[in-house]
Amino acid sequence: MGVSWVYIEDIPKIQEGEVEIRGWLFNKRSSGKIVFLIIRDGTGYIQGIATLEYFSQEELNNFEKIPIESSLIVVGDLRKEPRAPGGYELQLKKVNVISYAEEYPIQKKDHSIEFLLERRHLWIRSRKQNAILRVRSEVIKAIRDFLDSRGFTLVDAPILTPSACEGTTTLFGLDYFDLGKAYLSQSGQLYMEAACMALGKVYCFGPAFRAEKSKTRRHLTEFWMVEPEMAFWDWQDNMKLQEELVFYIVQRVLEKRKKELEILERDIKPLEKIVPPFPRITYREAIEILKKNGFNVEYGDDFGGDEETVISNQFDKPVFIHHYPAKIKPFYMQPDPGNPEEVLNNDLLAPEGYGEIIGGSQRIHDLKLLEQKIEEYNLPREAFEWYIDLRRYGSVPHSGFGLGIERTVAWICGLKHVREAIPFPRMIYRIYP
RNA sequence: UCCUCGGUAGCUCAACGGUAGAGCGGCCGGCUGUUAACCGGCGGGUUGCAGGUUCGAAUCCUGCCCGAGGAGCCA
Structure with missing residues (x-):
C-alpha cells in the first residue's frame, strides 16, 4: 500500500503518521550528521529532517548538495516539533529529487526591484x-x-x-x-x-x-x-x-x-x-x-x-x-x-x-x-x-x-x-x- | 512628456583622479537541532555603450542606452 500524498496546508489536520510531500527545496541547513531540508509545495512550508537513522552518511552528504528550488518528492513521518518553523516536522525516510535546479538566481538576501521584476x-x-x-x-x-x-x-x-x-x-x-x-x-x-x-x-x-x-x-x-x-x-x-x-x-x-x-x-x-x-x-x-x-x-x-x-x-x-x-x-x-x-x-x-x-x-x-x-x-x-x-x-x-x-x-x-x-x-x- | 537618482563580480554594495575590494551566493572541507545556521578555505571583473579631458579615468566632461522614484492623468 502506498503512502498518501498530502499538501502542507493540510498537515495540522493530519498531525502525525507517514506522508508524502511533493514540492521544491526552499532552503537547507546541515550539521554533517543531520540535514534540514525546508520544502515548499505552494500551500506552505515544512522542515524535513534527515539523519543517520534512515540514511547513510553518503546520502546525507548528497542531500546537503541539492540545489535550492530543485523539485522533489519525499516521504517521512510527521510529528509536532516546536523547534521547527510551522510547528510540524517531517522525519524523512525517502528523498527523491525529480529535477536538480541550476543555481537559483533569487537569494534570501536583498535584491534590487529591477532584478526581481x-x-x-x-x-x-x-x-x-x-x-x-x-x-x-x-x-x-x-x-x-x-x-x-x-x-x-x-x-x-x-x-x-x-x-x-x-x-x-x-x-x-x-x-x-x-x-x-x-x-x-x-x-x-x-x-x-x-x-x-x-x-x-x-x-x-x-x-x-x-x-x-x-x-x-x-x-x-x-x-x-x-x-x-x-x-x-x-x-x-x-x-x-x-x-x-x-x-x-x-x-x-x-x-x-x-x-x-x-x-x-x-x-x-x-x-x-x-x-x-x-x-x-x-x-x-x-x-x-x-x-x-x-x-x-x-x-x-x-x-x-x-x-x-x-x-x-x-x-x-x-x-x-x-x-x-x-x-x-x-x-x-x-x-x-x-x-x-x-x-x-x-x-x-x-x-x-x-x-x-x-x-x-x-x-x-x-x-x-x-x-x-x-x-x-x-x-x-x-x-x-x-x-x-x-x-x-x-x-x-x-x-x-x-x-x-x-x-x-x-x-x-x-x-x-x-x-x-x-x-x-x-x-x-x-x-x- | 517632464523632473530627480542610479548602472562596478551571479546578487547587494564599497572604492570618488593613482595596483578594482567586501559581504552574500557558488565550489571544497568541518559540525547531530538548524531557523536568512555557523566555522575554515578557493575561484570569480571589457566598472552599461561610444567619444573626450588627463602622464594616468570606475571616478571628471559630452552624447546615447537601460532602469528606479516622482509629477501630470487615473482605478
Missing part, C-alpha cells in the same frame, strides 16, 4: 509574493461572493472595443481587419449600463488597459477592475453598496488570510477599523481640508497622490468624496439637479495613504442631456449611438462604480507599489516576463 516568474515563488497572490485571490473571491449573493449577474464586457470611453489618447490601439482601428478596453462601464437595463443588477470583472505614461506606485498599464452597475439605483444607494463591499472584502481577508497578512507583516489593527458607515465629504469640503493643510488648491483642481493622502489621513476609515465639479469628470456623470455644475459621483479613498480605490457615479439617463454632453466633450457621436440608444428605450436613473483590484490588494497587504499586487505587472517601461 526581471525574474517575476521566479519571484512569485518567494514567501511574501506567494502570500500577496493568495490575498489577491481571496479579494476577488470575496467580491464575487458578495455581488453574487446580492442578486448581481456577472456579465463579461468586451476587451476589444471600437472607441474610447473617455478620450483616445490613453488607449492601446490595434488594427482590426478591414474595420480599421480597435482599442483595448479601458472600462466595461458603458456595456454594463446596457446590461443593467437587461438584467437589473450586473457587474463585470476583467482587465482594463490604460496607455497613460504614468510612472507611479499606483499605476499599471494593465489592471483588473470590478464594475457593478445597477438600474434604478441613485448615487447614495451606490455609495452604500461600495462601503458594504469594501467592508466585506476586508472582513473576508482578515478571516481567511490572517496567516498571509502575518507573512507580509501587515499591521491588521487599521484594517479592523474598516466598519461602515464610512465618512462622506463633498469635494468642496475636501478642498477646504487641503487648504487648511497648506495646499495651494482651488475649486476645480483635481487631486494628486499627495492631496489624496492628506485627505485620507484625516480619517481612519475609507472616505467618500462626492459632488465633484462636472468639468473635471467624464461626460456620462449625472449633474446634481440642484447644482448642475457638480455631478452625483463619488471617489473612495483608502486609508493610510493608499488613495483612490473606487470611482463611481449616477449616470445620465436623459436622452437630450446625454446628447448635449457628448457634443460638449467633442466625442465622436457615431461611436456612441448604441449607448445613446439606451436612453431611448425605457431609460431609468442608474448608478455604478469601478473598484481597482491591485490598489485594493496593495492597501490590504500594505504594499508600497501596486506592481506586487498582480502576478505579472505591465508597466510603462516593462512588459517582460
Whole structure:
C-alpha cells in the first residue's frame, strides 16, 4: 500500500503518521550528521529532517548538495516539533529529487526591484509574493461572493472595443481587419449600463488597459477592475453598496488570510477599523481640508497622490468624496439637479495613504442631456449611438462604480507599489516576463 | 512628456583622479537541532555603450542606452 500524498496546508489536520510531500527545496541547513531540508509545495512550508537513522552518511552528504528550488518528492513521518518553523516536522525516510535546479538566481538576501521584476516568474515563488497572490485571490473571491449573493449577474464586457470611453489618447490601439482601428478596453462601464437595463443588477470583472505614461506606485498599464452597475439605483444607494463591499472584502481577508497578512507583516489593527458607515465629504469640503493643510488648491483642481493622502489621513476609515465639479469628470456623470455644475459621483479613498480605490457615479439617463454632453466633450457621436440608444428605450436613473483590484490588494497587504499586487505587472517601461 | 537618482563580480554594495575590494551566493572541507545556521578555505571583473579631458579615468566632461522614484492623468 502506498503512502498518501498530502499538501502542507493540510498537515495540522493530519498531525502525525507517514506522508508524502511533493514540492521544491526552499532552503537547507546541515550539521554533517543531520540535514534540514525546508520544502515548499505552494500551500506552505515544512522542515524535513534527515539523519543517520534512515540514511547513510553518503546520502546525507548528497542531500546537503541539492540545489535550492530543485523539485522533489519525499516521504517521512510527521510529528509536532516546536523547534521547527510551522510547528510540524517531517522525519524523512525517502528523498527523491525529480529535477536538480541550476543555481537559483533569487537569494534570501536583498535584491534590487529591477532584478526581481526581471525574474517575476521566479519571484512569485518567494514567501511574501506567494502570500500577496493568495490575498489577491481571496479579494476577488470575496467580491464575487458578495455581488453574487446580492442578486448581481456577472456579465463579461468586451476587451476589444471600437472607441474610447473617455478620450483616445490613453488607449492601446490595434488594427482590426478591414474595420480599421480597435482599442483595448479601458472600462466595461458603458456595456454594463446596457446590461443593467437587461438584467437589473450586473457587474463585470476583467482587465482594463490604460496607455497613460504614468510612472507611479499606483499605476499599471494593465489592471483588473470590478464594475457593478445597477438600474434604478441613485448615487447614495451606490455609495452604500461600495462601503458594504469594501467592508466585506476586508472582513473576508482578515478571516481567511490572517496567516498571509502575518507573512507580509501587515499591521491588521487599521484594517479592523474598516466598519461602515464610512465618512462622506463633498469635494468642496475636501478642498477646504487641503487648504487648511497648506495646499495651494482651488475649486476645480483635481487631486494628486499627495492631496489624496492628506485627505485620507484625516480619517481612519475609507472616505467618500462626492459632488465633484462636472468639468473635471467624464461626460456620462449625472449633474446634481440642484447644482448642475457638480455631478452625483463619488471617489473612495483608502486609508493610510493608499488613495483612490473606487470611482463611481449616477449616470445620465436623459436622452437630450446625454446628447448635449457628448457634443460638449467633442466625442465622436457615431461611436456612441448604441449607448445613446439606451436612453431611448425605457431609460431609468442608474448608478455604478469601478473598484481597482491591485490598489485594493496593495492597501490590504500594505504594499508600497501596486506592481506586487498582480502576478505579472505591465508597466510603462516593462512588459517582460 | 517632464523632473530627480542610479548602472562596478551571479546578487547587494564599497572604492570618488593613482595596483578594482567586501559581504552574500557558488565550489571544497568541518559540525547531530538548524531557523536568512555557523566555522575554515578557493575561484570569480571589457566598472552599461561610444567619444573626450588627463602622464594616468570606475571616478571628471559630452552624447546615447537601460532602469528606479516622482509629477501630470487615473482605478
